[in-house]
Amino acid sequence: MLRVARFLSVPLLLLAIAIGVLALTSKPAQPAAVLSRFAEQPLVIAHRGGKGLWPENSLFAFERASALGVDMLEMDLHLSSDGELVVIHDPTLDRTTNGDGPVAARSLAQLQALDAGYRWSADGGQSHPYRGQGVRIPTFTEVLERFPSIPKVIEIKVPDVGMEAQLCDTLTAHQQRDKVIVGSFYDRSLQLFREQCPGVATSAGPDSVRLLLALNWIGLGSVLSPSYQALQIPEAHSGLPIASSSLLQTASQRGLNVQLWTINEQPDMRRLLDLGADALITDYPDRALQVLGRSTRISALEAD
Ligand code: G3P
Ligand code: CA
Numbered sequence: 001m002l003r004v005a006r007f008l009s010v011p012l013l014l015l016a017i018a019i020g021v022l023a024l025t026s027k028p029a030q031p032a033a034v035l036s037r038f039a040e041q042p043l044v045i046a047h048r049g050g051k052g053l054w055p056e057n058s059l060f061a062f063e064r065a066s067a068l069g070v071d072m073l074e075m076d077l078h079l080s081s082d083g084e085l086v087v088i089h090d091p092t093l094d095r096t097t098n099g100d101g102p103v104a105a106r107s108l109a110q111l112q113a114l115d116a117g118y119r120w121s122a123d124g125g126q127s128h129p130y131r132g133q134g135v136r137i138p139t140f141t142e143v144l145e146r147f148p149s150i151p152k153v154i155e156i157k158v159p160d161v162g163m164e165a166q167l168c169d170t171l172t173a174h175q176q177r178d179k180v181i182v183g184s185f186y187d188r189s190l191q192l193f194r195e196q197c198p199g200v201a202t203s204a205g206p207d208s209v210r211l212l213l214a215l216n217w218i219g220l221g222s223v224l225s226p227s228y229q230a231l232q233i234p235e236a237h238s239g240l241p242i243a244s245s246s247l248l249q250t251a252s253q254r255g256l257n258v259q260l261w262t263i264n265e266q267p268d269m270r271r272l273l274d275l276g277a278d279a280l281i282t283d284y285p286d287r288a289l290q291v292l293g294r295s296t297r298i299s300a301l302e303a304d
Pocket of ligand 2 (some may be wrong): 060076155
């Protein structure tokens with residue numbers, strides 16, 4: 001027993017020293033330029049422009065959500081066959097438009113000829129109030145030009161097609177590098193984007209989230225030096241809780257803005273805000289604004 005203890009003492013001592021050094025030299029996240037305009041209040045982020053209220057990822061949705069008073073617009077990027085960044089969530093057209101097949105197989109002109117309000121329904125498919133109303137798939141450039149001021153959460157949906165550099169160039173050309181947080185479910189895309197677009201805020205990719213969860217679980221969250229500014233996470237994944245009070249505390253100590261998705265019910269919104277969420281990414285931004293006691297102009301919008 002004594003021999004085992006002696007055998008383990010040196011590695012354990014080295015490990016303790018390494019952890020101590022890491023903890024002493026770790027740095028919290030660099031502040032995100034896009035978040036500097038906000039006071040400490042929790043943010044309301046319109047998921048796909050507020051997909052519970054109007055057709056997702058459309059100029060119409062972004063216009064309405066902005067008018068409602070949300071803090072940020074969330075949107076998803078794909079590439080058309082002729083290389084334009086377009087704002088749509090799915091890799092295929094079937095769920096949201098009157099088209100079908102892969103987005104990447106259609107030119108911009110073909111994509112923009114489709115009706116992006118065709119499938120939206122608030123009553124389980126009995127009525128489709130936005131059919132034939134001119135709602136279409138926007139280009140990312142159109143969104144930047146139409147909404148130059150409002151901060152945006154932008155998700156890279158396709159890795160390995162050069163979208164990272166194109167996104168960076170487009171943000172730079174429109175002077176909106178300080179108005180966005182870029183996220184992706186692909187860590188390699190985020191890594192590339194950070195290299196190609198330094199200074200632009202990003203969120204943690206899945207591997208980074210897993211590392212943070214693991215470090216927090218063993219009580220070593222303080223050794224983390226995040227290369228990202230925001231943590232965009234669900235409350236739970238595959239039945240496993242993610243957004244625990246302890247994780248949110250650690251994230252906050254590491255300078256991260258914790259943005260939870262996709263929070264649509266008001267009791268959940270209240271509970272997660274109490275837990276320490278910095279932002280709610282929601283399909284129903286009207287509900288979140290109401291929970292926060294902020295005015296919405298939803299009735300004025302309905303009267304339009
Ligand atoms: O920020 C992530 C959030 O957008 C959830 O993912 O599938 O709605 O794009 P998704
Ligand atoms: Ca998204």
